[in-house]
Amino acid sequence: xxxWQRSVVEIQTRKRQVNECERAQVAxxxxxxxxxxxxxxxxxxxxxSFLREEMEETRTVAHKxxxxxxxxxxxxxxxxxxxxxxxxxVERLWVIFLSSLENFQQDxxxxxxxxxxxxxxxxxxxxxLVITGLAGGTSEVAARAAMVQTPWLSVEVTVSPDLKTxxxxxxxxxxxxxxxxxxxxxxxxxxxxxxxxxxSTPGVGQEExxxxxxxMEVEVVSQNKTSGCCHHHNCKVGCLLCLLS
Amino acid sequence: MTIRSDRDHGxxxxxxxxxxxxxxxxxxxxxxxxxxxxxxxxxxxVTTIPHVMTDQDIIAWIAKHMSMENNEAQAFGTMxxxxxxxxxxxxxxxxxxxxDGSLYRFQTPYFWPVQKWAAEDIDYAIYLAKRxxxxxxxxxxxxxxxxxxxxxxxNHKWDFIVMQAKEQYHAGKARPKADRVVFDCQERAYWIVxxxxxxxxxxxxYGLDRHIDPxxxxxxxxxxxxxxxxxxxxxxxxxxxxxxxxxxAMLKYITNFNNHDPFLVPCLPSNPWLTDxxxxxxxxxxxIEVPTKMRVERWSFSFYELLNDPRGxxxxxxxxxxxxxxxxxAFWEAAEELKFGSAAxxxxxxxxxxxxxxxxxxxxxxxIDGRTMGLTVKGLEHPHRYVLxxxxxxxxxxxxxxxxxxxxxxxxxxxxxxxxxxxxxxNFTEAQLEQNMRNRRPSISPIITYQKEQEEKAKAAAAAxxxxxxxxxxxxxxxx
Numbered sequence: 092x093x094x095w096q097r098s099v100v101e102i103q104t105r106k107r108q109v110n111e112c113e114r115a116q117v118a119x120x121x122x123x124x125x126x127x128x129x130x131x132x133x134x135x136x137x138x139x140s141f142l143r144e145e146m147e148e149t150r151t152v153a154h155k156x157x158x159x160x161x162x163x164x165x166x167x168x169x170x171x172x173x174x175x176x177x178x179x180x181v182e183r184l185w186v187i188f189l190s191s192l193e194n195f196q197q198d199x200x201x202x203x204x205x206x207x208x209x210x211x212x213x214x215x216x217x218x219x220l221v222i223t224g225l226a227g228g229t230s231e232v233a234a235r236a237a238m239v240q241t242p243w244l245s246v247e248v249t250v251s252p253d254l255k256t257x258x259x260x261x262x263x264x265x266x267x268x269x270x271x272x273x274x275x276x277x278x279x280x281x282x283x284x285x286x287x288x289x290x291s292t293p294g295v296g297q298e299e300x301x302x303x304x305x306x307m308e309v310e311v312v313s314q315n316k317t318s319g320c321c322h323h324h325n326c327k328v329g330c331l332l333c334l335l336s
Numbered sequence: 337m338t339i340r341s342d343r344d345h346g347x348x349x350x351x352x353x354x355x356x357x358x359x360x361x362x363x364x365x366x367x368x369x370x371x372x373x374x375x376x377x378x379x380x381x382v383t384t385i386p387h388v389m390t391d392q393d394i395i396a397w398i399a400k401h402m403s404m405e406n407n408e409a410q411a412f413g414t415m416x417x418x419x420x421x422x423x424x425x426x427x428x429x430x431x432x433x434x435x436d437g438s439l440y441r442f443q444t445p446y447f448w449p450v451q452k453w454a455a456e457d458i459d460y461a462i463y464l465a466k467r468x469x470x471x472x473x474x475x476x477x478x479x480x481x482x483x484x485x486x487x488x489x490x491n492h493k494w495d496f497i498v499m500q501a502k503e504q505y506h507a508g509k510a511r512p513k514a515d516r517v518v519f520d521c522q523e524r525a526y527w528i529v530x531x532x533x534x535x536x537x538x539x540x541x542y543g544l545d546r547h548i549d550p551x552x553x554x555x556x557x558x559x560x561x562x563x564x565x566x567x568x569x570x571x572x573x574x575x576x577x578x579x580x581x582x583x584x585a586m587l588k589y590i591t592n593f594n595n596h597d598p599f600l601v602p603c604l605p606s607n608p609w610l611t612d613x614x615x616x617x618x619x620x621x622x623x624i625e626v627p628t629k630m631r632v633e634r635w636s637f638s639f640y641e642l643l644n645d646p647r648g649x650x651x652x653x654x655x656x657x658x659x660x661x662x663x664x665x666a667f668w669e670a671a672e673e674l675k676f677g678s679a680a681x682x683x684x685x686x687x688x689x690x691x692x693x694x695x696x697x698x699x700x701x702x703x704i705d706g707r708t709m710g711l712t713v714k715g716l717e718h719p720h721r722y723v724l725x726x727x728x729x730x731x732x733x734x735x736x737x738x739x740x741x742x743x744x745x746x747x748x749x750x751x752x753x754x755x756x757x758x759x760x761x762x763n764f765t766e767a768q769l770e771q772n773m774r775n776r777r778p779s780i781s782p783i784i785t786y787q788k789e790q791e792e793k794a795k796a797a798a799a800a801x802x803x804x805x806x807x808x809x810x811x812x813x814x815x816x
Contacts, residue, residue: 117499124503128511131519134445183495190496194458201453205445208360221367222375223444224387224518231510281494285487287465287501288472 108167109177112184115160116191118239122153123195125236128229130202134209135223143211145233146202151251153195156241161264164188168272179280186279189268196261203254351542352550353451356419360448363421366397367442373397378439386514388425388439395435410435418539420449423525429533441518447526449540452551455530458493461486463527465501478534592637596630604630606762612772614779619759622646623792629756636744639736643668655748661739663700664731667693671728675721686719694727704730 126149132138133146167181210216252260366372375389391413399409413433416422417440424431425439433440464483467474475483487494508516532538554560595601608614619628627647635642635651642648649665656662670689674682693702694713704712708726715723743749764772 120496120499120503121507124500124507125510127504128507128519131444131446131522186492187496187499190458190493191500194496194500197453197456201446201450204450208445218368218370219364221364221442221445222369222387223442223522224385225444225515226386226512229511231512232507235507235510277492279492281491281498283495283498285484285494287469287498 105167105170105177108163109180109184112160112163112167112181115156115163115241116184116187118241119153119156119160119188119191119195121239122149122156122236123191123198125149125232126153126195127198128232129236130198130205132225132229133202133205134221135225136220137225137229138209138211138220140211142229143206145229149233149236150199150254150257152236152239152241154251154257156239157192157195157261157264159241160188161268165268165271168274182274183279183282185272185274186276189265189276192261192265196258196265199254199258199261203258206254346547347545349546349549350451350454351546353449353542356449356451359416359419359421363416363442365401366394375441384514385425385439386518388441389422391433391435391438391440394422394433394440415539418529420447420526420529420539423521423528425521428521428525429528429536431529431536431539441521443525444522447522449529455526457486458490458497460527460531461490461497462501462504463523465497466505469501469505476533482531596634602761604628604761605759606764611762611764611769612776613762613764615759615762617779619757623788627752627756629753629758632753632756635749639732639740642740642743651748651752652743655743655746656739658748659739659742663693663702664735664739666700667702668728668731668735671724671731674719674724682721683719686716686723689724690716702727702731703734 126146129142129146129149132142164181164185168185209219373389373393375387378385378388394413395406395409398404398412399406402409402412404412410433413422414431417424417433418431420431421443422433422440423443424434425441427438461483464475464479464486468483490497508519511519529538530540598607603616605615605619606613608616620631624647631645631647635645635648642652653662653665656665667689670685670693674685674689677685690713692698692700694709694716695701704727708730712724712727
């Protein structure tokens with residue numbers, strides 16, 4: 092249908108839907124990032140049933156956003172015509188959604204394996220948790236994830252699955268997505284530039300980051316001039332496994 | 337989105353890394369608060385570094401737990417560090433376990449190496465982007481290169497990468513500061529293990545991906561048992577040699593070749609790989625007039641060595657010409673050509689061979705026993721690559737048992753032994769070595785060498801072909 096023939100209302104609805112999807116994508120990124128932060132503490136000394144519950148909640152939120160976003164994007168892509176101006180935008184959203192789903196699924200797989208290795212069913216299992224030097228919990232991260240709201244106005248009832256089913260569901264979803272929609276993935280142009288710098292946060296934020304780097308650099312005990320691993324003058328290999336005696 | 341296709345020959349699986357499971361069990365034991373390595377909080381200026389261990393403690397624990405010596409425990413500990421189960425706090429790029437009091441910490445299980453999943457490039461891109469966001473210019477030179485490369489071929493996912501990097505950065509900021517430091521150390525250690533800086537070895541190197549998943553059990557079907565049966569039957573049928581005999585043969589081989597191994601005895605004049613001076617290769621080309629003494633000595637070790645070395649084969653040919661028994665070697669060479677030559681010319685070559693060597697009354701008839709002759713002639717009706725195999729082996733044995741020893745005692749060989757040169761060893765200084773490195777030039781292109789070879793062959797064939805009587809008489813008549 093020619094775009095001139097389309098009514099203003101239709102164009103506006105479509106624009107609103109696309110914006111909704113973008114916001115949903117941002118929300119999904121937020122939730123998956125928080126999920127990843129929390130999963131790095133799995134198996135360490137701060138692990139506990141509390142952490143696992145928080146992770147479950149985050150995962151549910153992610154699942155809700157995923158399924159909603161999937162449905163909406165699919166319908167948007169089905170309606171797409173040639174020469175529509177937001178075709179590129181929708182395709183870009185599609186590719187971003189695919190990549191974030193894949194990334195999230197990988198995290199889920201890792202979490203599943205870790206939960207199997209470090210079950211917390213018995214008291215003595217707590218001894219197996221690796222002491223990694225973390226002190227605090229991840230409650231702030233969980234709070235950040237909980238603050239994320241799904242941007243659509245209607246409340247949909249979705250049944251949130253358990254971990255294993257979730258992983259399989261994403262597999263099915265990905266297969267289906269690849270087959271139903273014919274979007275060439277490599278034709279999408281990114282809008283972000285290559286070397287992204289930190290946004291202009293206030294001075295406190297920057298200082299904090301720099302002192303962080305310094306804290307990580309515990310002072311080197313011995314300064315040796317040779318860049319090689321051993322003291323042989325011909326050794327240019329930077330590690331212990333060279334053959335020069 | 338990774339593009340999944342079925343045309344990649346299915347090499348998705350990493351090989352089995354059984355050590356990982358065992359190391360995990362060991363690390364869990366090591367970190368046990370009551371029986372493991374003692375960790376403490378170290379004070380550094382104003383801050384405390386939470387839960388670190390010193391390397392000496394680690395070595396002592398490993399030595400006690402596994403009843404080994406201290407230096408073996410240190411090597412084992414280095415492997416733990418190299419795989420990424422423990423990471424160093426000072427000098428984080430060098431993954432070794434030192435013994436001078438440096439500090440180490442356990443890696444969180446999320447960042448442990450896993451056999452099933454490789455560390456993905458997209459995660460690496462997100463990590464590098466995150467570091468760049470946190471502090472501009474914090475990336476090393478090789479990391480910047482990698483970043484640019486990733487940007488190039490993951491261009492379509494770049495929005496996702498940047499978005500995720502920003503979100504992860506903000507999510508990390510939500511944690512208390514000490515934990516942020518620990519997490520950043522952990523992440524950095526993880527990526528040093530899985531994307532090592534240049535000129536370092538990685539413990540995660542494993543060669544090619546495999547076709548079959550090594551973790552799945554093979555289904556015991558009829559085919560499987562049939563394969564096992566055939567394999568065991570063949571194993572029973574193999575001929576056995578007493579270990580004293582085979583070890584004796586190996587000892588003899590080692591004693592003979594000891595001086596010829598460039599790893600054990602420096603080769604004369606100097607090893608080109610070490611000193612960048614290719615005199616050694618120049619002196620040992622295939623068509624050189626005067627070979628080196630080492631080379632000539634090698635020819636006397638076995639007939640196989642003599643034949644394999646082109647210069648040696650040429651010398652042997654000279655000797656055979658004097659004895660007028662060159663047909664054996666000629667037949668052997670023809671058989672080699674049939675085996676390794678092109679398939680198009682195979683039937684013609686087989687015809688040639690039959691006419692020249694095997695037919696009764698042929699010009700260069702070889703003397704093989706009747707049974708082999710019969711088999712070969714029959715096989716030549718439908719020639720394939722290995723039709724002359726039996727005859728060739730027979731001829732080889734003939735030459736080895738008879739002609740070879742006569743060659744070694746002959747004046748030809750003694751002559752070449754006397755003429756052979758023994759180059760003096762080079763003794764380059766540092767400055768000369770640098771000079772050699774700068775003077776490296778590519779050697780002759782193999783295309784040119786091949787063309788030269790072909791020309792030589794053509795000339796030899798023309799010279800050895802049947803003399804055209806007419807031409808000979810014509811030249812004589814002309815003179816008259």
